[in-house]
Amino acid sequence: MDVAIVGLGMHPFGRTPTMSGLEQGAAAARSALADAGTDFKRMEFAFGGSQDSGNADSLVNLLGLTGLQFTNVANGCATGGSSLNAAYSAIKSGQYDVGLVVGFDKHDRGAFNPKPADWGLDDWYGETGLMLTTQYFGMKIQRYMHDHGISRETLIRVAEKAFRNGSLTPTAWRQTALSWEEIENAPMVSEPLNKYMFCSPAEGGCALIVCRADIAQEFHPRPVYLKTAVVRSRNYGSFEVFSPSQPPEVANSPTVTASQAAFELAGVGPEDIDVAQLQDTEVGAEIMHMAENGFCEHGEQEKWLAEGVTELTGRLPVNTDGGCLANGEPVGASGLRQVHEICVQLRGDGGARQVAGEPKVGYTHVYGAPGISGVNILAR
Amino acid sequence: MSSEKPLHEGLFSWPSASPTLLGSRCMDCGEHAFPSQDSCRACSRQNMAPADLGSEGTLWTWTIQSFMPKTPYHTDETPETFAPYGVGYVELASGLKVESRLRENTPDKLQIGMPMKLEIIPMRKDDNGADLVTFQFCSAEELG
Numbered sequence: 001m002d003v004a005i006v007g008l009g010m011h012p013f014g015r016t017p018t019m020s021g022l023e024q025g026a027a028a029a030r031s032a033l034a035d036a037g038t039d040f041k042r043m044e045f046a047f048g049g050s051q052d053s054g055n056a057d058s059l060v061n062l063l064g065l066t067g068l069q070f071t072n073v074a075n076g077c078a079t080g081g082s083s084l085n086a087a088y089s090a091i092k093s094g095q096y097d098v099g100l101v102v103g104f105d106k107h108d109r110g111a112f113n114p115k116p117a118d119w120g121l122d123d124w125y126g127e128t129g130l131m132l133t134t135q136y137f138g139m140k141i142q143r144y145m146h147d148h149g150i151s152r153e154t155l156i157r158v159a160e161k162a163f164r165n166g167s168l169t170p171t172a173w174r175q176t177a178l179s180w181e182e183i184e185n186a187p188m189v190s191e192p193l194n195k196y197m198f199c200s201p202a203e204g205g206c207a208l209i210v211c212r213a214d215i216a217q218e219f220h221p222r223p224v225y226l227k228t229a230v231v232r233s234r235n236y237g238s239f240e241v242f243s244p245s246q247p248p249e250v251a252n253s254p255t256v257t258a259s260q261a262a263f264e265l266a267g268v269g270p271e272d273i274d275v276a277q278l279q280d281t282e283v284g285a286e287i288m289h290m291a292e293n294g295f296c297e298h299g300e301q302e303k304w305l306a307e308g309v310t311e312l313t314g315r316l317p318v319n320t321d322g323g324c325l326a327n328g329e330p331v332g333a334s335g336l337r338q339v340h341e342i343c344v345q346l347r348g349d350g351g352a353r354q355v356a357g358e359p360k361v362g363y364t365h366v367y368g369a370p371g372i373s374g375v376n377i378l379a380r
Numbered sequence: 381m382s383s384e385k386p387l388h389e390g391l392f393s394w395p396s397a398s399p400t401l402l403g404s405r406c407m408d409c410g411e412h413a414f415p416s417q418d419s420c421r422a423c424s425r426q427n428m429a430p431a432d433l434g435s436e437g438t439l440w441t442w443t444i445q446s447f448m449p450k451t452p453y454h455t456d457e458t459p460e461t462f463a464p465y466g467v468g469y470v471e472l473a474s475g476l477k478v479e480s481r482l483r484e485n486t487p488d489k490l491q492i493g494m495p496m497k498l499e500i501i502p503m504r505k506d507d508n509g510a511d512l513v514t515f516q517f518c519s520a521e522e523l524g
């Protein structure tokens with residue numbers, strides 16, 4: 001049985017001081033149910049997660065105690081991707097007809113504050129100042145720029161695009177476009193990445209209603225079909241965050257393995273994708289993920305960005321809603337926001353940021369610590 | 381030297397006139413680990429032996445920590461006395477790349493591929509006033 005997405009819901013990303021993370025999740029769920037023209041009683045199952053805002057299944061206190069199967073998912077940055085993956089399997093297997101996928105979060109201001117012990121590391125690693133994700137991102141793109149001839153201008157172009165797209169997205173956190181000079185001269189965080197090249201922890205909620213493809217029209221006239229949902233973890237040798245040492249051989253990242261599996265399962269290739277969401281925790285990530293997901297060769301990003309291939313008007317628009325850079329990253333909701341945006345684009349509802357040419361096939365990629373990637377391929 | 385203690389035991393030989401990094405090596409598949417481990421990340425077997433990883437290598441990648449980190453960072457610095465530090469991976473003779481603080485803290489002094497050398501530096505004082513020391517790398521040229 002094929003799987004359709006028939007309801008899209010979002011509580012705007014950014015800061016909502018008056019609402020808890022859970023309440024933002026409930027708001028997103030209600031708006032997804034309304035979009036699908038249905039109600040919570042009709043949901044047979046739910047998969048949901050948040051990193052810092054409590055148990056997702058507490059949502060039933062706000063949405064209704066209907067006795068449905070509600071499973072909490074906790075998989076770091078891939079929480080949304082893993083929830084959707086589980087819902088995909090639940091429908092695909094024939095177990096259920098229709099259900100809810102929901103993610104939400106509300107993080108403190110400033111960077112995440114990881115503890116060495118939670119990552120299997122001794123205290124010295126954090127005490128001596130190595131326990132910062134920003135360092136890892138700086139070091140990964142630094143090596144990549146060296147190996148593949150990526151310039152600092154290309155980093156700036158990615159940030160510029162993100163905030164420009166964010167300015168066209170009513171639910172985005174950052175809705176002000178930034179000039180080249182503003183980005184170029186921002187305070188340095190971790191060479192070569194500066195303040196406007198990183199996304200920030202944020203708040204928000206996102207929800208999707210998924211159902212059997214053959215009943216999709218009951219809920220929405222323009223269903224989007226989830227062709228495949230794949231999650232992969234890291235292999236030995238993959239260069240990942242919080243690693244006191246790295247083996248001699250650099251292995252393919254989990255993004256490469258998830259992407260290859262997704263294309264194979266969906267029976268399409270990178271050339272078939274009309275619009276994509278690629279994890280952009282920082283600008284270097286978007287650049288590297290263009291190649292790791294198979295859309296271009298390593299190093300080709302330099303030309304692609306200069307020619308505007310990934311702009312709204314380009315051949316492969318990437319992060320049309322401004323991505324993590326413009327939306328911030330409420331961990332539990334972030335991966336679902338990517339799917340939400342692709343569905344909006346495939347429905348043709350993108351408004352000022354709608355990509356031209358009536359896109360038919362979309363792609364989402366989420367990546368996070370400690371080396372986990374989720375890829376979805378969607379089509380109308 | 382008697383008033384200097386390693387911040388964490390087993391990372392490097394100490395006390396020593398020429399300290400080296402200490403790790404482990406899998407006796408089955410040959411892969412190295414740092415810090416030392418009881419099991420192998422490559423083949424998952426548990427047949428590891430101590431390994432001296434040496435004190436020299438080349439810089440594989442780098443960045444600069446430009447602001448004072450929050451906890452768990454733990455030194456005697458204050459935001460006013462904090463000095464930016466480099467962070468990088470240094471590729472050792474075995475091919476293993478070890479993450480380390482770097483003495484160099486400006487982009488003009490750091491270049492991928494440059495030769496690097498281990499040094500032992502004080503991080504903070506313990507309750508008895510003894511220096512707790514850790515490892516970092518610096519340019520091999522600068523040390524002379």
Ligand SMILES: [Zn+2]
Nearest residue numbers: 406409420423
């Ligand atoms: Zn082994």
